[in-house]
Amino acid sequence: MREAMASAEVGDDVFGEDPTVNELQKKCASLFGKEDALFVPTGTMGNLISVMTHCRERGLEAILGTKSHIFIHEQGGISQVAGVLASTIENNPDGTFDIDKIKERIRLTDDPHFPYTRLICLENTQNMCGGKVLPMSFMQDVYGLASELGLKVHLDGARLMNAATALNVPPSEILKYVDSASMCFSKGLACPVGSIIAGTKPFIKQAKRTRKLLGGGMRQAGVLAAAALYSIDNIIPRLHIDHQHAQMLAKGKS
Numbered sequence: 001m002r003e004a005m006a007s008a009e010v011g012d013d014v015f016g017e018d019p020t021v022n023e024l025q026k027k028c029a030s031l032f033g034k035e036d037a038l039f040v041p042t043g044t045m046g047n048l049i050s051v052m053t054h055c056r057e058r059g060l061e062a063i064l065g066t067k068s069h070i071f072i073h074e075q076g077g078i079s080q081v082a083g084v085l086a087s088t089i090e091n092n093p094d095g096t097f098d099i100d101k102i103k104e105r106i107r108l109t110d111d112p113h114f115p116y117t118r119l120i121c122l123e124n125t126q127n128m129c130g131g132k133v134l135p136m137s138f139m140q141d142v143y144g145l146a147s148e149l150g151l152k153v154h155l156d157g158a159r160l161m162n163a164a165t166a167l168n169v170p171p172s173e174i175l176k177y178v179d180s181a182s183m184c185f186s187k188g189l190a191c192p193v194g195s196i197i198a199g200t201k202p203f204i205k206q207a208k209r210t211r212k213l214l215g216g217g218m219r220q221a222g223v224l225a226a227a228a229l230y231s232i233d234n235i236i237p238r239l240h241i242d243h244q245h246a247q248m249l250a251k252g253k254s
């Protein structure tokens with residue numbers, strides 16, 4: 001990975017001129033089954049950019065789990081920075097939440113007492129529920145409800161590749177049920193820095209503006225994207241071995 005970083009071809013990514021970043025974004029869009037992707041410094045910034053891109057006006061509402069990273073561990077950035085109200089629903093032990101509770105929470109009325117609900121955020125794997133992989137049926141149900149009501153779904157997929165490995169499906173299969181997703185290269189994928197967000201072309205175009213606003217526009221970022229590309233080719237294919245090791249550790253075997 002260090003060698004790939006040292007020999008990376010670079011350009012100014014703020015102007016879209018870094019060939020290694022461009023290659024990474026193209027590869028991730030294809031891997032995720034989305035139109036486009038954007039390299040960002042961290043998972044926290046990827047989530048904030050995604051929420052800000054879906055909720056362009058201040059005062060909109062996002063529904064998310066009480067145990068979600070966005071709610072617990074991102075300093076309330078969606079409220080502090082973006083003026084988005086967090087409406088939380090208790091996570092079940094398996095990381096899901098009850099669809100009926102989501103229905104009760106959604107506010108789409110013109111009554112001026114209420115904010116408009118715009119977004120539902122899921123997390124897969126669900127870190128604070130013990131790294132649980134969300135059942136695909138749950139994701140499908142949430143997406144079905146959101147689509148019916150004109151809401152968007154964002155996935156905090158910091159460990160999306162672990163979820164895909166555990167389910168033995170390509171990540172695009174999971175992401176069929178969300179409008180946007182973030183994924184971290186700097187977790188189990190062994191990179192020093194870097195996350196990616198993916199969605200439609202207009203979503204990523206706006207996300208790129210928001211990344212710059214938040215100070216996340218990087219210049220010769222190809223040295224970091226090269227590490228991410230290395231992880232796609234060399235670390236992701238062996239994630240199942242990490243899972244076997246984790247199972248052994250959990251069971252106390254050697």
Ligand SMILES: Cc1ncc(COP(=O)(O)O)c(C=O)c1O
Nearest residue numbers: 042043044045069127156158184
């Ligand atoms: C589920 C989840 N989302 C987002 C993040 C944030 O990632 P970063 O540390 O790159 O900001 C983390 C970090 O541990 C995480 O576990």
